[in-house]
Amino acid sequence: MKFLLQKTDIESQARAGEIETDHGKIETPVFMPVGTIGSVKGIQVKDLEDQINAPIILGNTYHLYLRPGLEVLKQAGGLHKFNAWERAILTDSGGFQVFSLSHRRKLDEKGAVFQSHIDGSKHIFTPENVVDTQRIIGADIIMAFDECPPGDSPYNYARKSTELTHRWLIRGINRFDNSDALYGYSQTFFPIVQGAGFKDLRKQSAEFIASCNREGNAIGGLAVGEPEEVMYEMIEIVNSILPTHKPRYLMGVGTPVNILESISLGVDMFDCVMPTRNGRNGMLFTANGIINIRNEKWKHDFSPIDTETPCITDSTYSKAYLRHLFVAGEMLGPQLASIHNLSFYLWLVREARKQILNGNFASWKNQMVKRLAARL
């Protein structure tokens, strides 16, 4: 993987760059659609390519390990072959499931024992075997196994957790550096900054992660219950420490406003389930604010959802029709909404990139944040 930093904004920390992988180039800032179990829910690969034009999507180690399982993935020749996605893939390590499935896992120094949410069977995840699994999945970018503590974690817990994540990181790096990619293209390994909502922990963690000298770095443990101001504060501290010539990935974030503010703070890569999950539940993101497409007020509105988002949903269908599909429980509704939302997210980050390259990012961002805040 290579990262080229093309331009840094004068008035903010925003950057435009380009990541090169063996599965294509990724212009940054970028938003990566989440495809947890090897599928961006409800969306075909061809629409991800042609409509949404995503250069990279996510997969999840925990979920893919449980289903379809390593045998199938290995036999398929990796996830790219399995799901027919020929562009880049990043896999989360299962660190988020340490948080989201905390009630069915036990942590110790060695790793995490999960009780499968599918059949209750027990599975051990360690910093080492999570690297092995991601080798088998064949993601272009693989993530360190971390503990993502809740946003309201007390200091002592956050400190211990961060230290554990650091020890796990050493082990993960060691396994990564002593193993090989399986399918003839290269993989890279991103470590993850933790530290919950505490400045000193974030600072220590960022310094530690920077010292590991990997090709890119991630910021985890945010947007997990802490106030937004705290999140921004943590990003600012961490980004003042992480190297500028490497991509910075803010994991799991977020709303369109979160993304613009974080770009402004120097983040290059994002992922979030919001455009797909909320889209399936009838929430549409537009340049002029949020729409709940199920609302009665759209019943007779035959205009497009958004005139700025370039995709089939917007160019073909009206709000009234989308509302009808949702109200009637037609599966096409969630699918079209997901296409729209992802197209909008990708449009937004491409637009941000354009503005950074133009040297007009800061004022554009301030204007966009105001528009995005509306509820239509």
Place this chain on the structure above:
RNA sequence: GGGGGGAUACCAAAGCGGCCAACUGGGGCAGACUGUAAAUCUGUUGUCGUACGACUUCGGAGGUUCGAAUCCUCCUCCCCCCA
């Protein structure tokens, strides 16, 4: 012609003397969702009021009772069975 069963809120359907403004489902309306246990979950749905509460409801009209969606009488309408 004879016999039987029904009518409850937008729909379906419980309730069969007080704990009933009325279970439950659907529908309607609204909300939530941030490295996906989610095409899921929550609230609300007689009227007025933020609320305590007040007022009008269980086909219609009368009646019994301290008290009726629930019991009685008559009326209207619907369904089923036998001729």
